[in-house]
Amino acid sequence: MWKGVHLRKISSEYISAVKNAPHANGHFNARIEVENAKPGLEVEVELIDRETRRLVCSPRVPVKDGVAIVESQVA
Numbered sequence: 001m002w003k004g005v006h007l008r009k010i011s012s013e014y015i016s017a018v019k020n021a022p023h024a025n026g027h028f029n030a031r032i033e034v035e036n037a038k039p040g041l042e043v044e045v046e047l048i049d050r051e052t053r054r055l056v057c058s059p060r061v062p063v064k065d066g067v068a069i070v071e072s073q074v075a
Contacts, residue, residue, distance in 0.1 A: 032061070032068040043068050 032043060041063045047056040047070070061068040 037063045
């Protein structure tokens with residue numbers, strides 16, 4: 001199990017806040033608040049293993065009602 005995962009890159013100029021919370025059950029959740037989001041906007045994030053500094057995944061996440069939710073299960 002990874003020691004932790006964090007968001008390294010968000011490819012949007014609209015980001016106002018990122019709140020991330022690694023959980024003991026192996027899940028990682030992040031709430032990305034997006035200002036002035038246009039319909040269909042997606043943000044790209046890179047989830048990086050804090051211990052090895054390796055890229056875990058790089059999902060494109062849709063923005064709904066000004067918020068993008070990233071959920072990743074740690075194997």
